[in-house]
Amino acid sequence: MALDYFEVECREESGRLAYKDIAADVLQDLDLIKVVSKLYIRIDLDFPFFFAAGVLRKMPPPVKISDFAGVMVRDGNIVLDITDERYMAQMLTVLWERYGRDRVIQPDRFTVTIDSSIADAKEIEDTVVFDQRQSIYKDLLYALQWIAPEGFRVRREWVDDHRFWYVSSENTLSPQAIDGIISEKMAMLAADGEDGGAFA
Amino acid sequence: MTLVPVTYKGGVYRHDIIVDLIDDLGGYIIQKQVVAQDVFLQSLIPKEDIELVKATGRPLGGEVIESPLVGTEIAIVSPSLDIHHLPHTSCDVAEYLRRVGAKTNMVGLSRGFGKRIANLSIEERDIINEHDCAVFMLGNFETCIEYKMHSLRRGITVPIIVTGGPDRETLKRIIEPSVDGYVGGLGRIGHRMKKQEGEIEYLDRLIDEVSGVLDIRRESIAKDPLSVSPARLMSVIDEDLGITKGSTHPTPVTVQIAGLRVKIPYGEYADYVASIKIDDSVKVGDVAEILPSRMRDYILLRIKPFSDTGIMV
Structure with a gap:
């Protein structure tokens, strides 16, 4: 150990x-x-x-979305490209609470999209999802x-x-x-x- | 005819052939479990017909495994049902005993933990005494085991097998008066038992110890045989009441070495169960005591020996 x-x-x-x-x-x-x-x-x-x-x-410092996901703006959407699934559940809980469940879309296991008219990419990057x-x-x-x-x-x-x-x-x-x-x-x-x- | 406890393991496809064969040979199916594509039949089969069952099952992908504990009900007594004792080691032990055919019931004591404060309630004592034997799963310290064993065994009349962290010789030395079986190296642990050396080997020893203790029990019963075999009584009662068909219990009628636990309400059915005919002249009430079980509202049947009834069916 x-x-x-x-x-x-x-x-x-x-x-x-x-x-x-x-x-x-x-x-x-x-x-x-x-x-x-x-x-x-x-x-x-x-x-x-x-x-x-x-x-x-x-x-360890608090975990932000930018620590485990790439945040890009594409076709009027903010696209989160998840590289580590470990904090997925906590992240979705935070995003659902902030933007509403029907506006946080997960087309596949490693991708989450949010309409960019209601969200800001920088704000999402800095969002803390887990603080040990x-x-x-x-x-x-x-x-x-x-x-x-x-x-x-x-x-x-x-x-x-x-x-x-x-x-x-x-x-x-x-x-x-x-x-x-x-x-x-x-x-x-x-x-x-x-x-x-x-x-x- | 000597009945041997075995488990038939094979595919679900056409397993009814095996079920019918065991029935025709005069054997009994104690428990039938269907797990996905597989079926497990815990049965008592005449010794001379084992080869026939093996041969019949072979084209169906079936095998016959020796299961010395089929037809026994064993209490796994854990100091509590908290995370300290479950799921390891109590569940590992219960599962391992089930693999060799035993019906295990986990008895989580309400105040079994600690050193000075450990005790056994009257209800717990009575429930444990309804089993064929009790496996007491104790902890890692010989000082505590020595101190608390007196309180935990008070009033227990069935054979006791003690498991604990210290080695077998130490357990034997510290437990006074002696119990029926000891298995060392099986104390509290924090992970699932997987290693053969130091973990599974102790579970294997536990199986040997429990089998040995129950063999002695069977031998003593054989000196004054039961008026009816528990397996036969199970089949008679189940045929009459259709309990297995209408129940979701894994073993609606549980077979013990010298009795049965029938999982229907005592108040409503006790008199009826006593009146069921085993053959033209013998009723269940003639050969067995019909008692209320301390486990829920079940019925407990204790089969009387031949010397008591003068009947053998």
């Missing part, structure tokens, strides 16, 4: 390896590999609790809930622009029990590598 740092700590070796695989699978499924740069997980089987802390990479930053925190916390053992419904979590931690348990989480590990691991991640500045 392409994380800069990835460690799972647990006193049971087979469980540790299993949770390493689960974390890798979940991050991959939710397309978070490119977003998370460091991840540390500790599973304490006696308390019991699940703790995860990590560092996020710099977010808006959904990333939700996705990240969902991923951590998914990775954590299911019965651990008592949760505390914290996310900012670069860092996050998440702790969950089936027992009451008192500050005395978790503050130590949170500060220790966040300091470790901060001191370890180029993202360290964020923790200073």
Whole structure:
């Protein structure tokens, strides 16, 4: 897995390896590999609790229509020539909302046309269709809930622009029990590598 | 006549020849599934006639596959039905058991997860006890399995097979008192099982373990045989009520090792089912207990042994 740092700590070796695989699978499924740069997980089987802390990479910029489609004016129409279908659904939703469903025509899979009398090519090029930053925190916390053992419904979590931690348990989480590990691991991640500045 | 559990897999075209042949030979079709161009007949066929069915099916592109779990109903007990346990590994296990003929029911516990908080409700206990055996799909940590297994098995009377992340020996060591089967290496995972080594091999071991446990059950039943074979009882009830024709259930009458689950309302049909004649002098009520199932409003039939009824049909 392409994380800069990835460690799972647990006193049971087979469980540790299993949770390493689960974390890798979940991050991959939710397309978070490119977003998370460091991840540390500790599973304490006696308390019991699940703790995860990590560092996020710099977010990719918002995706505009010009990033994945050629925009041309042809025969009184603005023609969008799609080169990457990945953001097609989001783009159509935005265009339908703005120009009306009957005015956004898709003659084939990779082409969308709009009457140029109602639309401006430059405006369409600059239209943002997807901004990962808006959904990333939700996705990240969902991923951590998914990775954590299911019965651990008592949760505390914290996310900012670069860092996050998440702790969950089936027992009451008192500050005395978790503050130590949170500060220790966040300091470790901060001191370890180029993202360290964020923790200073 | 020894009936052998097999699956006939072939094309839909003229498969009625095979259906008629199995019927003529005195065998039973437990479940018929039509999937696109293919038909799957999970059947019990007389041992000496397997070659005849194979030979008859050959020109139709059919093959006969050994399916040791045909005629069994197995509960796959998952700690919950949340994304943590489904679709992997619970569905992978359920699907793999179905491939060898078992009818599997997924029992997602309402509070099966966690370590201290795990428990089993009375309804869940009763539903699991209606099956031939229960496969408990537990997690990756031996500490948790050791701690919670006591709560999860409370009141379960059917054979239990435990699967979990730790290896088989560890499971055997930590589960006290012992259960009927253990399969290690099958804990919680986050992807579909595809690799032969480390994934499918454990599913194969699970099949062996379940077959072994059910064989022991069958042997103990054979010492005091049932008054009527479940497959025969199924065919008698289905012929009388026409349940399969009028139902959209995959198995409207589910065959178990020593009973049947009939998927019609208990309140309306229990008395009628008891009065159905198996032959001139024997009714269903004479050889089986007709009970309300905890699963919806179905009817559960428990076939009485010969020693109880003195009847053998």
